[in-house]
Amino acid sequence: MGIGRRPMVGYLYILPLLVLLGLLSVYPALSVLWMSLQSIELANLGAAEFAGLKNYLLLLKSTSPTLGEALGLSFLFVFVSVVFHVFIGFSLANLLAIPWVKGKNAWRNLYMISWVAAGIVIGYTFRFFFEPRAGVLNYLMRLAGLAPRSWAADPKLAMPAIIIVNIWRGVPYSLIIETAGLQSINTELYDAARVDGANAWQMLMRVKIPIVKDFLLLDIILDTTDTFQVFETILAITGGGPLHQTETLALYMYNQAFRYGDVGRGSAIGVVLLAISIVFAVIYIRFFRPGKEEL
Amino acid sequence: MRRSPIRLLPVKTLVYALLLVWALLTILPLYWVFSTAFKSPEEARGYPPTLIPHSFSFRNLVQVFDDPQTHKSLGFKPYLNSLIIALGTALLTATVSFLAGFGFARYRFRGREVLLLSLLFINMLPEMAKMIPLFRMFILYHLYDTYLGLILLLAAGSAPFSTWLMRGYIKSIPQDLEDSAVIDGCTRGQASRRITAPLAAPGLAAVAVLAFRAAWNEFSAALILTTSDSVRPYTTAIFKYVKEHASVDWHLLSAASFVSIIPIVIAFAFFQRYFVGGLTRGAVKD
The missing domain is CATH 4.10.280 (MYOD Basic-Helix-Loop-Helix Domain, subunit B)
Structure with a gap:
């Protein structure tokens, strides 16, 4: 350590961060656990009664839709989204890693647009795109000789529609992480593999993926937790309907707590969201726990 | 070959x-x-x-910018609110994460490693799950429907990742520079402000742009924690507008979307090289 550097001073530098996170992240995350065990109404937040596991039991059995149904929808939404994000993101990253491809930054900037724009704006953009009468998608369907559909209002099509929007939106995030992964590969390895006569496929399977797999895993973990949070794009396109067919956990929580005013029940859903994130956070830290020398 | x-x-x-x-x-x-x-x-x-x-x-x-009282429109105010909230968040995030990044990079205090790992953990806590306690807390402490409340919350959201990013950046700046400034008569604090902060500018730019984007696009916190036209940002103003008008005016909604996307796309195109570099340096192993 340098001259005149007292370790205790370090605490002063991190103090603002600790205060901010303690009050606005850690405290609410703990508080929601306690609130989920109480009966609380939005209209009367001061009056809370201990209710044990009542909120959870109601959610499992008699709330419509049930927690199980919302969980099922969420898992479907997240699983399909993440698979496509990683696949398309990794493919594009590989294409943009080819030495002779021109305008790499221009392509990347262009792809970023879908990630940079606000979720609510993206949501309305697609609501417009899916609009049954004047929407572009149905126009294209008619051009192709297919029957127009009401995408966002059809119980069978609403979920695929919001998944497609979410895939569209999340690809750039994967692209960035996978690009970082590919850039971490020493180019001498490519040359060595080429000297050994490896073709493009062998290069991918034997050189790239083994090295990039940490980044793929990082991408999958972060993207999974992010996708469980998706809220406003779904709210804008379907509002959770039709018939609750697109009511994923975040919307489910919002509806129970802030639309129907059952804060206790909403908190219990919040705890489920929290639990899912914690599982992935633990996996994340176990895999990526930086070595001692890096801390 | x-x-x-x-x-x-x-x-x-x-x-x-x-x-x-x-x-x-x-x-x-x-x-x-x-x-x-x-x-x-x-x-x-x-x-x-x-x-x-x-x-x-x-x-x-x-x-879009017409007075919403007399015309069917959004008005200028929501965009101004968003700008204030996003700039405030970017500034606060950059300040807090520079200080914390500096502390983590330059001082070896007890509990440092555990705290650094906790940041990764806190970064993954879902925003929506925290909203109910935050709602109650904001009403109790008069942060409900204020710029300050949203700025504090959004900065807390961006801070953990930003701190890692800043710490990585500051670690890559040689300490000798600060040490020689101290020998020349600076205090440690002055050295960090005058020597390290300017050198960490690309990292600070990355942190600020990412925090700005997150705040500019924020929806759920704004939906739950604001209620008046004087604070409401453009994201929830658009939502409210659509909810209040039976038929959606696509020409106006499109114009409102267009206005909202342009500044952020320009900011990103301009800062892209800082921020992709910054992301990869802080996000993954150095």
């Missing part, structure tokens, strides 16, 4: 074709919104949709 150009040509065509396909898929829905922003109400509503506006005008873009 070079392959012959004849064999490479079809490969090149295929690669560029694939890049182009995703570019078109990215652009198509947005293009429609952007072109609708310049169409007349009749053309925007009409069928079949027109690829290029026949009735090209900037009227919608002006109408």
Whole structure:
């Protein structure tokens, strides 16, 4: 350590961060656990009664839709989204890693647009795109000789529609992480593999993926937790309907707590969201726990 | 090892074709919104949709900013609110994460490693799950429906990742520079402000742009924690506008979207090199 550097001073530098996170992240995350065990109404937040596991039991059995149904929808939404994000993101990253491809930054900037724009704006953009009468998608369907559909209002099509929007939106995030992964590969390895006569496929399977797999895993973990949070794009396109067919956990929580005013029940859903994130956070830290020398 | 150009040509065509396909898929829905922003109400509503506006005008873009009391519009205020919240968040995040990044990079205090790992953990706590306690807390402490409340919350959201990023940046700056400034009579605090902060500028830019984007686009916190026109940002103002009008005016909504996307796209295009570099340095192992 340098001259005149007292370790205790370090605490002063991190103090603002600790205060901010303690009050606005850690405290609410703990508080929601306690609130989920109480009966609380939005209209009367001061009056809370201990209710044990009542909120959870109601959610499992008699709330419509049930927690199980919302969980099922969420898992479907997240699983399909993440698979496509990683696949398309990794493919594009590989294409943009080819030495002779021109305008790499221009392509990347262009792809970023879908990630940079606000979720609510993206949501309305697609609501417009899916609009049954004047929407572009149905126009294209008619051009192709297919029957127009009401995408966002059809119980069978609403979920695929919001998944497609979410895939569209999340690809750039994967692209960035996978690009970082590919850039971490020493180019001498490519040359060595080429000297050994490896073709493009062998290069991918034997050189790239083994090295990039940490980044793929990082991408999958972060993207999974992010996708469980998706809220406003779904709210804008379907509002959770039709018939609750697109009511994923975040919307489910919002509806129970802030639309129907059952804060206790909403908190219990919040705890489920929290639990899912914690599982992935633990996996994340176990895999990526930086070595001692890096801390 | 070079392959012959004849064999490479079809490969090149295929690669560029694939890049182009995703570019078109990215652009198509947005293009429609952007072109609708310049169409007349009749053309925007009409069928079949027109690829290029026949009735090209900037009227919608002006109408967005009209007074919502007298006209069907959003008004200027929501954008101003968003700007204040986003700038405040960017500034606070950059300050807090620079200080914390500096502390973590330059001082070896007890509990440092555990705290650094906790940041990764805290970073993954879902925003929505915290909203109910935050709602109660904000009402109790008069942060509900204030700029300050949203700025504090959004900075707390951006801070953990930003701190890691800043710490990585500061670690890459040689300590000797600060040490020699101290020998020349600076205090440690002055050295960090005058020597380290300017050198960490690319990292600070990355942190600020990312925090700005997160705050500019924030929706759920704004929906739950604000209620008046004097604080409400454009994201929830658009939502409210759509909810209150039975039929959606696509020409106006498109213009409002267009206005919201342009600043952030410009900021990103401008800062892209800092921020991709910054992300990869802080996000993954150094």
